[in-house]
Amino acid sequence: MPCPQRTRIDDPQDPRLDDVRDLKHSDSRGGLVYAEGPLICGRMVHSRFPLSCVVGFGGRLDSFLATFGADLGDVPVYEVTRPVLAEVAGYDMHRGLIAVASRPAPLTxxxxxxxxxxxxxxxxxxxxxxxxxxxxxxxxxxxxxxxxxxxxxxxxxxxxxxxxxxxxxxxxxxxxxxxxxxxxxxxxxxxxxxxxxxxxxxxxxxxxxxxxxxxxxxxxxxxxxxxxxxxxxxxxxxxxxxxxxxxxxxxxxxxxxxxxxxxxxxxxxxxxxxxx
Amino acid sequence: MPCPQRTRIDDPQDPRLDDVRDLKHSDSRGGLVYAEGPLICGRMVHSRFPLSCVVGFGGRLDSFLATFGADLGDVPVYEVTRPVLAEVAGYDMHRGLIAVASRPAPLTxxxxxxxxxxxxxxxxxxxxxxxxxxxxxxxxxxxxxxxxxxxxxxxxxxxxxxxxxxxxxxxxxxxxxxxxxxxxxxxxxxxxxxxxxxxxxxxxxxxxxxxxxxxxxxxxxxxxxxxxxxxxxxxxxxxxxxxxxxxxxxxxxxxxxxxxxxxxxxxxxxxxxxxx
Incomplete structure (x- = not known):
């Protein structure tokens, strides 16, 4: 299925990657919530947490979007290489897929x-x-x-x-x-x-x-x-x-x-x- | 109780500390087994593993020997300061007490x-x-x-x-x-x-x-x-x-x-x- 919101980013300084920048030293910056790896990213898609973006290697995105693409709506999807993601996040993220969400209102x-x-x-x-x-x-x-x-x-x-x-x-x-x-x-x-x-x-x-x-x-x-x-x-x-x-x-x-x-x-x- | 085998060592190069040298990078060097902290060191004393030495800060040794001194036989006990132990072991070991044993014959x-x-x-x-x-x-x-x-x-x-x-x-x-x-x-x-x-x-x-x-x-x-x-x-x-x-x-x-x-x-x- 075509994915109109998928964009390749090769510049580690690109501000669209700010949500995953320097992740090594930030566990929940700005109230954002992170899912890492295909299994957990998939669970985030089917959760009450509103996604703000998905970042991953090309191959990981291919299989992820094949399963979850239709559920993503207009959430931006950024394709990056492993070296680019390592430079942005501050460490080598071998899982190759991150989904970022914001925190909804707490449940009562x-x-x-x-x-x-x-x-x-x-x-x-x-x-x-x-x-x-x-x-x-x-x-x-x-x-x-x-x-x-x-x-x-x-x-x-x-x-x-x-x-x-x-x-x-x-x-x-x-x-x-x-x-x-x-x-x-x-x-x-x-x-x-x-x-x-x-x-x-x-x-x-x-x-x-x-x-x-x-x-x-x-x-x-x-x-x-x-x-x-x-x-x-x-x-x-x-x-x-x-x-x-x-x-x-x-x-x-x-x-x-x-x-x-x-x-x-x-x-x-x-x-x-x-x-x- | 006096402890005749207790010796203070201030020189990180002292070969009597070789069993705990560069511990950070050695998990079971030479077949040695390590217990860290008072609880686990005590359990090693009451095990089938033959102790080769005990190394620790002064205060930790005081309380450890008060409980287990009589069970130690002639096992050497080395008192070191925190900086000396950190230099020898390769990291700051806040538990302040290590017991080292060799491996006995495996059980059948x-x-x-x-x-x-x-x-x-x-x-x-x-x-x-x-x-x-x-x-x-x-x-x-x-x-x-x-x-x-x-x-x-x-x-x-x-x-x-x-x-x-x-x-x-x-x-x-x-x-x-x-x-x-x-x-x-x-x-x-x-x-x-x-x-x-x-x-x-x-x-x-x-x-x-x-x-x-x-x-x-x-x-x-x-x-x-x-x-x-x-x-x-x-x-x-x-x-x-x-x-x-x-x-x-x-x-x-x-x-x-x-x-x-x-x-x-x-x-x-x-x-x-x-x-x-």
């Missing part, structure tokens, strides 16, 4: 909750790689949305988007309003709305994860939201007190708690398992 | 199996970080040992040991003998010895993981070994054919398979769950 908590049955709520997860991995695992195991409490990293940073395999662009998320010590009040509204709130904690006295997701008759709760805390400190006591139950993944003696994204993956698996 | 498969009830067997897992994460997750959730088929990375590289939180030094592991296409014959011996061999695969037609670990009456198998394949290609068909069952973690439509260490963590969790 109500929008994330709409139709959802399984959620994860993050508090103090400050590592972009862990945030990305949580989105990847959530999407893979049927979690419908992500809510952010205080102290969480930006899921739209390049590293988060990359590790999420693009699911940070697809899975709905919103920030719960409030300060570091007041955002947890929003949890009460979730409980009123019928959500079972489950804190994940390594504490010995917590219930086994499997028991926390079903009622006394063994039936799964209709709506479950997992609370996951930051690397190191875990959830605040304040947040855990606002939940229905504290749940643990049993750990062998003399070992450490699991990585936060791994713990979350196990919780998502158990939720999915409880519903089968 | 029989030694790893002895007394074990839960195992993981790796094929083609070539990423040091994933190998380390698998050891961390295995130790955390009661897996007794790790067997290596073909194409797996070295679990004793610095990065693997670090990501494993030191459990690569503690959890027994051995290599199954054979070539890339013959190592799987060793799996037959495991089956004869009563092991339930479970391949992890994203294939739609595989059984649900939870069903693969219990017999028709819902009783857990006595001895279970999970087979986990490399990033990307997964297990070879050759390996999967040698197992009792193919098991999958159900994935949402339009998503990718999980990271290999995350999949393994979920399998370990399910194994532990089946035994409670």
């Amino acid at each position: 908590v109500a929008e994330v909750l709409d139709g959802a049955r399984s959620l994860v709520i993050l508090e103090g997860v400050g590592d972009h790689e862990n945030i990305g991995a949580i989105f990847r695992n959530a999407a893979g195991m049927g979690i419908d949305g992500v809510l952010f409490g205080a102290g969480t990293a930006d899921p739209l940073y390049r590293r988060s988007v990359r590790v999420s395999m693009g699911h940070a662009l697809r899975t709905p998320f919103a920030h719960v309003e409030g300060t570091v010590t007041t955002w947890q009040r929003g949890l009460e509204e979730l409980r009123v709305a019928g959500w079972r709130l489950v804190s994940l904690t390594p504490a010995e006295e917590a219930s086994h994860l499997a028991d926390a997701l079903v009622d006394a008759a063994g039936r799964p709760y209709d709506k479950v939201a997992f609370l996951v805390g930051g690397e190191g400190p875990g959830l605040t006591e304040h947040a855990m007190r606002a939940t229905d139950i504290r749940a643990r993944i049993p750990m062998a003696p003399g070992t450490d708690s699991l990585n936060v994204a791994t713990s979350a993956a196990i919780a998502f698996y158990e939720r999915q398992r409880s519903l089968r | 498969v029989a030694e790893v199996l002895d007394g074990a009830r839960s195992l993981v067997i790796l094929e083609g897992v070539g990423d040091h970080e994933n190998i380390g994460a698998i050891f961390r997750n295995a130790a955390g959730m009661g897996i007794d040992g790790v067997l290596f088929g073909a194409g797996t990375a070295d679990p004793l590289y610095r990065r693997s040991v670090r990501v494993s939180m030191g459990h690569a030094l503690r959890t027994p592991f051995a290599h199954v003998e054979g070539t890339v296409t013959t190592w799987q014959r060793g799996l037959e011996e495991l089956r004869v010895a009563g092991w339930r061999l479970v391949s992890l695969t994203p294939a739609e037609e595989a059984s649900h993981l939870a069903d693969a670990l219990v017999d028709a009456a819902g009783r857990p198998y006595d001895k279970v070994a999970f087979l986990v394949g490399g990033e990307g290609p997964g297990l070879t068909e050759h390996a999967m054919r040698a197992t009792d069952i193919r098991a999958r973690i159900p994935m949402a439509p339009g998503t990718d398979s999980l990271n290999v260490a995350t999949s393994a963590a979920i399998a370990f969790y399910e194994r532990q769950r089946s035994l409670r």
Whole structure:
């Protein structure tokens, strides 16, 4: 299919490439969001993020446009060589394809909750790689949305988007309003709305994860939201007190708690398992 | 407690520091194994790896020796300043404590199996970080040992040991003998010895993981070994054919398979769950 908006650019100084300039040192400059590589660029096209341009090597653009060209509308597509892109971006980008989008208005908590049955709520997860991995695992195991409490990293940073395999662009998320010590009040509204709130904690006295997701008759709760805390400190006591139950993944003696994204993956698996 | 083997070294050229020289560019030089930071150094002390020296800042050594000094025997302990260690190692090592060990004779498969009830067997897992994460997750959730088929990375590289939180030094592991296409014959011996061999695969037609670990009456198998394949290609068909069952973690439509260490963590969790 012909692509009228495709333009070849050979001058690294061309201002039309400014959105991908010096990318090495800018993770989310000007509120822009970046998708790198064909898989994640494709997911960005089919997301709520409005594309501003696509930049790539000739061969990568050929196959990308063959699949997504019709969905691009009038978004400009810039063909560059590998050396030109390396000079503009500041490093050798072997994936050869970048899509750039701006940030739409944030979703509201109500929008994330709409139709959802399984959620994860993050508090103090400050590592972009862990945030990305949580989105990847959530999407893979049927979690419908992500809510952010205080102290969480930006899921739209390049590293988060990359590790999420693009699911940070697809899975709905919103920030719960409030300060570091007041955002947890929003949890009460979730409980009123019928959500079972489950804190994940390594504490010995917590219930086994499997028991926390079903009622006394063994039936799964209709709506479950997992609370996951930051690397190191875990959830605040304040947040855990606002939940229905504290749940643990049993750990062998003399070992450490699991990585936060791994713990979350196990919780998502158990939720999915409880519903089968 | 006095520590007769503790010596302060201020000359970065001192040959007694050669084991930690230019560490930045050497991951397992001369077959040496490195533990970095107090937690992992402590785990190395209580492992089968024979220490050759401990190097650290004064304060770090004080607290380390207070806990482990009595277990060190005549292993030399070298106190250095942060600038000296940075010059020797080639980078600023903020953890301030390194223990160095040599590699003992490898364990045999029989030694790893002895007394074990839960195992993981790796094929083609070539990423040091994933190998380390698998050891961390295995130790955390009661897996007794790790067997290596073909194409797996070295679990004793610095990065693997670090990501494993030191459990690569503690959890027994051995290599199954054979070539890339013959190592799987060793799996037959495991089956004869009563092991339930479970391949992890994203294939739609595989059984649900939870069903693969219990017999028709819902009783857990006595001895279970999970087979986990490399990033990307997964297990070879050759390996999967040698197992009792193919098991999958159900994935949402339009998503990718999980990271290999995350999949393994979920399998370990399910194994532990089946035994409670």
